Amino acid sequence: MALMADRAAMARTLGFFKHSLTLIRSFSASATSTPSNAAPTSVAKKPKRRKKKKNFFEVARYLPNWGLGYQMAKTHWVGVSYEITKINLYKDGCHGKAWGIVHKEGKPAADAPKKISGVHKRCWRYIPNSKKAIESQPVPEVQAA
Structure with a gap:
């Protein structure tokens, strides 16, 4: 039973640690990017539709x-x-x-x-x-x- 509790506590700690690293990465990535690079990444580009040929x-x-x-x-x-x-x-x-x-x-x-x-x-x-x-x-x- 004690082992199960230790594993649960360890999983919560690792989960918290992963989330904090993700948050730090997102702040550092947005601080280093320039405004010209921010626009294309924020808007997802749709793939070009192929023009339908004619019969x-x-x-x-x-x-x-x-x-x-x-x-x-x-x-x-x-x-x-x-x-x-x-x-x-x-x-x-x-x-x-x-x-x-x-x-x-x-x-x-x-x-x-x-x-x-x-x-x-x-x-x-x-x-x-x-x-x-x-x-x-x-x-x-x-x-x-």
């Missing part, structure tokens, strides 16, 4: 006429894109089917349109230097004198 129809939505005639590709494709020829859009505007002509290295690789696979995957991007975008810009004509 085919979410990209095409912002193009004129739902992107017909424009080129789009998946983000991980290198040198391959589709020129959009037809879109079958479902009611919600984020789902459907699409057809296009495959382009490799900027040149058509096929004559007939092909159904585009993976249109609902979130990895699509618009190719800004497509033929339609270049054709829509007015070309200044030079007159021979």
Whole structure:
């Protein structure tokens, strides 16, 4: 019984000693820190949220006429894109089917349109230097004198 009482007294003493050391550390840390360092530590920074990538129809939505005639590709494709020829859009505007002509290295690789696979995957991007975008810009004509 005496041993149990001694252990309890020892545990209380050690607990008090640990708390006093923690208190001393907190005072010494706040005294040595500068005001510029205090602001970031007091406010916990939230981790940046990763931007959600867009599926085919979410990209095409912002193009004129739902992107017909424009080129789009998946983000991980290198040198391959589709020129959009037809879109079958479902009611919600984020789902459907699409057809296009495959382009490799900027040149058509096929004559007939092909159904585009993976249109609902979130990895699509618009190719800004497509033929339609270049054709829509007015070309200044030079007159021979």
